[in-house]
Amino acid sequence: MNNHFLREGFSSYYVVKREKEHSYEEKILTDQKCRSVLPFEIRRVDHESYYYFNVSGYCSLKQKMGDKQNSIKEYREMYRKLLESIAEVEEYLLPPEGILMESENIFFKDGDQGICFCYLPGRNKDLMQQLMDLTEEFLEMINYEDRSLVEYLYHIHEMVSKGKLPDFAEQDEMLEESEEKILYLKESEDGEVWEYEEEDIPFFRNRPEVKRSGKWYMEIGILAAVSAVLAFMTGYQLYAAYEFGWNAERGKVIVILAAGFIGNLLYLLKKIKIRSTPEKFTTILTEEESIDKIK
Numbered sequence: 001m002n003n004h005f006l007r008e009g010f011s012s013y014y015v016v017k018r019e020k021e022h023s024y025e026e027k028i029l030t031d032q033k034c035r036s037v038l039p040f041e042i043r044r045v046d047h048e049s050y051y052y053f054n055v056s057g058y059c060s061l062k063q064k065m066g067d068k069q070n071s072i073k074e075y076r077e078m079y080r081k082l083l084e085s086i087a088e089v090e091e092y093l094l095p096p097e098g099i100l101m102e103s104e105n106i107f108f109k110d111g112d113q114g115i116c117f118c119y120l121p122g123r124n125k126d127l128m129q130q131l132m133d134l135t136e137e138f139l140e141m142i143n144y145e146d147r148s149l150v151e152y153l154y155h156i157h158e159m160v161s162k163g164k165l166p167d168f169a170e171q172d173e174m175l176e177e178s179e180e181k182i183l184y185l186k187e188s189e190d191g192e193v194w195e196y197e198e199e200d201i202p203f204f205r206n207r208p209e210v211k212r213s214g215k216w217y218m219e220i221g222i223l224a225a226v227s228a229v230l231a232f233m234t235g236y237q238l239y240a241a242y243e244f245g246w247n248a249e250r251g252k253v254i255v256i257l258a259a260g261f262i263g264n265l266l267y268l269l270k271k272i273k274i275r276s277t278p279e280k281f282t283t284i285l286t287e288e289e290s291i292d293k294i295k
Helices: 024-031 061-065 072-091 127-141 147-161 168-179 214-244 248-273 278-286 288-293
Strands: 004-008 011-017 040-045 048-054 058-060 106-109 116-119 182-188 191-196
Touching: 058 061, 061 072, 061 106, 061 127, 072 116, 072 147, 127 147, 214 248
Parallel strands: none
Antiparallel strands: 004 011, 011 048, 040 048, 058 106, 106 116, 182 191
């Protein structure tokens, strides 16, 4: 029987097969209440034992963080709570390898400030590998137009892959220093775009390099051609006015052409300043080898 959710009357349970019987971890969890571990009972079904974790009133991390509108602040707070709960489990002398750390079996409760785990005595799965797998789950959930969040999760993944846990005190300092140097979403006719200051953002200094797309070059070429045509036509009308005299009709044409040329030129300069579009950034970060490169 695979892990599954079970509804019994007004109660809900997450059911997991019992790997090891009569372990000292079970005794610790029975004798002392660890706030970060879900309460459970042991039942026998078809000659096998199962943990029934009571999840009534809880929502899973997958439900809570599955909304693509979640921001970097919400993910940072979630990681902070996650590490605080892991630390509490270790305070009870429970090996953290027993924690089930997948987004569907980590739980929150309304009004509660912490995170609760399903803990399996006798389980032995490396904590860092579980954190890496969880971060990769988040990378599949998020909105890739939020570049700061994408880079933050890649940063977490890289740290954990090196056997290090996130240092939130250090990150707070980096983010405070970076906040004034990040230009947030701006609007243009072709949609939302991101723009960053130069390479002086310490928290994101090692971000993946983003290149201009072919679409960007095509747009620049078209705008440059239109600007050249408008400039030529404006110049020709000014020459005609000088040679053959000024009149009201020619004046209107010159004003319209000059306004079109200036507007087009300003938009061209704005496009040149933009580093990349979210579409291109998403393509780069969702290639299969992107995650492999930072392992």
